[in-house]
Amino acid sequence: MTNSVTRRRIMYIHPRLQGGAALCFAAVVVVGAALFALVVYYDLKRALWQTSYMGHFTFQTPYQVVDKILLTHLAGLFLGVLCVSVAVFFLLVHRVRAGIGRVTDVLKSSGEGDLSTPTEAPGPKSIAVYGSQVDAARAHTLSRIEEIRAELDFLSSGTQAPGEFRNRWEALKEKIGRIAP
Amino acid sequence: MTERGYLFRFLLQLSAVFAFGALLLFAALFLFFSRPIQGDYSSVFFALRHLTEFSLPMVSFSALVYVLLVCGATAVVCVYAIHKIAGPIYRMERVIESYIAGEPVRRVSFRQGDQATVLAESFNGFIDRVREDRQAWMEIVERADEAGRKNPAAAQEEMEKAVALLRKAVSKYR
Numbered sequence: 001m002t003n004s005v006t007r008r009r010i011m012y013i014h015p016r017l018q019g020g021a022a023l024c025f026a027a028v029v030v031v032g033a034a035l036f037a038l039v040v041y042y043d044l045k046r047a048l049w050q051t052s053y054m055g056h057f058t059f060q061t062p063y064q065v066v067d068k069i070l071l072t073h074l075a076g077l078f079l080g081v082l083c084v085s086v087a088v089f090f091l092l093v094h095r096v097r098a099g100i101g102r103v104t105d106v107l108k109s110s111g112e113g114d115l116s117t118p119t120e121a122p123g124p125k126s127i128a129v130y131g132s133q134v135d136a137a138r139a140h141t142l143s144r145i146e147e148i149r150a151e152l153d154f155l156s157s158g159t160q161a162p163g164e165f166r167n168r169w170e171a172l173k174e175k176i177g178r179i180a181p
Numbered sequence: 182m183t184e185r186g187y188l189f190r191f192l193l194q195l196s197a198v199f200a201f202g203a204l205l206l207f208a209a210l211f212l213f214f215s216r217p218i219q220g221d222y223s224s225v226f227f228a229l230r231h232l233t234e235f236s237l238p239m240v241s242f243s244a245l246v247y248v249l250l251v252c253g254a255t256a257v258v259c260v261y262a263i264h265k266i267a268g269p270i271y272r273m274e275r276v277i278e279s280y281i282a283g284e285p286v287r288r289v290s291f292r293q294g295d296q297a298t299v300l301a302e303s304f305n306g307f308i309d310r311v312r313e314d315r316q317a318w319m320e321i322v323e324r325a326d327e328a329g330r331k332n333p334a335a336a337q338e339e340m341e342k343a344v345a346l347l348r349k350a351v352s353k354y355r
Contacts, residue, residue: 012264014263018264025259026252029202029251030252033247044233048230048232053226060217062215062229063215065214066210066214074203074207078199078200089191100299104300107307111307111310112353113355114355116355126267133273133274136277148347153348155344156341156348169322172322172347176315180286
């Protein structure tokens with residue numbers, strides 16, 4: 001069931017995931033811009049230097065000298081940053097999917113009874129942290145089941161004093177009721 | 182796990198940000214290099230040489246502005262778009278915390294447009310299976326109680342039978 005009436009107001013809720021992804025793309029932009037500035041500077045310098053020897057030609061503006069350099073490098077900057085960002089994006093998506101897939105598989109096997117195999121989710125740290133929380137939930141369930149098992153072991157041991165069986169039987173019922181409330 | 186449309190929209194937004202940044206950079210450099218050069222050979226010669234010296238700080242400054250604007254816009258796009266994945270993870274973390282605290286857990290559902298709904302489905306599936314088992318165990322116990330009430334002499338025997346059944350049922354968890 002979806003609730004479209006109430007809206008989340010806080011958008012930056014998972015700094016590790018949201019901030020981490022933003023930092024990855026920012027790194028691509030910074031590297032792209034640095035390379036652009038370096039290459040464009042050297043190309044502009046060379047073009048302007050060479051043109052200065054041809055000053056007897058008429059130039060309305062220096063842009064006529066540098067237009068091809070600027071447009072080529074700007075297109076290169078746009079396409080380069082975009083291509084690398086798309087690659088980074090698909091890598092992030094792949095890692096998130098791998099992590100979530102692992103957690104999902106573990107939860108499925110937990111339903112079958114495996115509550116002790118660690119999740120060890122791959123991918124971003126936030127998914128790994130979520131996986132460890134799932135492990136904590138599974139360990140919590142297992143500890144409740146261990147309590148029931150201990151009661152059952154005691155009840156089937158036949159060593160209890162008369163009247164104690166009934167008390168432990170009630171305790172068993174209470175412990176069963178505490179699982180997944 | 183994540184909708185194709187969502188991924189496509191995110192890439193489109195990212196492309197728009199980069200295109201906007203490139204256009205802005207072009208505008209800044211175009212303005213700088215569009216100042217007219219006038220005069221004779223020597224004045225054009227010196228103007229171009231002068232421009233060469235100034236092109237480094239100009240290009241560096243333009244690139245810095247580009248970095249700041251594009252990084253800022255990219256961060257906004259990331260925070261907004263990845264919120265659709267981060268939100269469900271955050272929500273699941275809170276649900277698991279309350280589960281561990283022993284509070285009653287309701288079935289988890291996400292908002293429209295949220296991604297990674299499989300997180301809720303798998304957790305709901307896990308809780309449902311545990312609850313089904315709990316229900317089955319409770320039924321074994323209640324049957325034994327019921328039989329004990331009908332025939333008090335056989336109550337102990339019924340409970341022992343139930344204990345044996347429960348031991349077998351619980352053994353699946355490890």
